[in-house]
Amino acid sequence: MKKPKKRELLDFCLNLERSGGLGCLLSGGMDSRLKVPIDKYADELRKIKEKTRLKLNAHVGFIDESDLEWLKYVDVVSLDFVGDDDVIRRVYRIDKTVDDYLRIIELLTENGIRVAPHITIGLDFGRIHWEYRAIDLLVQYPIDVLVLDVLIPTKGTEMERVPKPDVEESLEIVKYARERFNGEISIGCMRPTGQWRVEFDKGAVLAGVDRLTNPPRKVIEWAKSVREVEIIYECCVM
Numbered sequence: 001m002k003k004p005k006k007r008e009l010l011d012f013c014l015n016l017e018r019s020g021g022l023g024c025l026l027s028g029g030m031d032s033r034l035k036v037p038i039d040k041y042a043d044e045l046r047k048i049k050e051k052t053r054l055k056l057n058a059h060v061g062f063i064d065e066s067d068l069e070w071l072k073y074v075d076v077v078s079l080d081f082v083g084d085d086d087v088i089r090r091v092y093r094i095d096k097t098v099d100d101y102l103r104i105i106e107l108l109t110e111n112g113i114r115v116a117p118h119i120t121i122g123l124d125f126g127r128i129h130w131e132y133r134a135i136d137l138l139v140q141y142p143i144d145v146l147v148l149d150v151l152i153p154t155k156g157t158e159m160e161r162v163p164k165p166d167v168e169e170s171l172e173i174v175k176y177a178r179e180r181f182n183g184e185i186s187i188g189c190m191r192p193t194g195q196w197r198v199e200f201d202k203g204a205v206l207a208g209v210d211r212l213t214n215p216p217r218k219v220i221e222w223a224k225s226v227r228e229v230e231i232i233y234e235c236c237v238m
Helices: 006-018 036-051 065-071 085-090 096-111 133-139 167-180 192-207 216-221
Strands: 023-026 057-058 075-081 115-121 145-150 183-189
Touching: 006 036, 023 036, 036 057, 036 183, 065 096, 085 192, 096 115, 115 133, 115 167, 133 145, 133 167, 133 192, 167 183, 167 192, 192 216
Parallel strands: 023 057, 057 075, 075 115, 115 145, 145 183
Antiparallel strands: none
């Protein structure tokens, strides 16, 4: 991931478009406000939209009304969504609740800003339970795409020894989302690799997902035999 300095961001995006890029993901860690400090780049974002046709996707954190001015420059907001207060407290260790997440969804949708909620299956140390309620909450909002990621136990973290979420249990969430959600279901880029991904991705295709990010080539070739496949080179929510 490129980390351009503030004065370099516009040139980076201009060069990105010249090289054939279609969009850009704006991301980073959260600051003391629990926001990704993209607001500090508002002027740069305005210039990017004036000078390029790049689609901008932003990770934002816990935004509020004060962020609406710069949010008009992004095409979509990608928002992690957790549907359980206890999971938020134990996993993220922040003083936030499900209602805080829902307030962000409401702020964005009421102001005509496209939002793509991301649910991480197995976020609760590999256990799958709260994801069903999260889907039930999100279907009440005017959202056109829902992203499903899957926990990757990562070395150097508290979850490095957590087993990968079970493939079949994870696919039950995908199937439930497909039944409940009328918009597009996108499988995001975060999910275990290897044989796990092959089995999961095939199951997701059969479950009727609309988008599958970075599938193994063998899955692409297999998918062509069971349904129509279009390959695009953009972010999972674009």
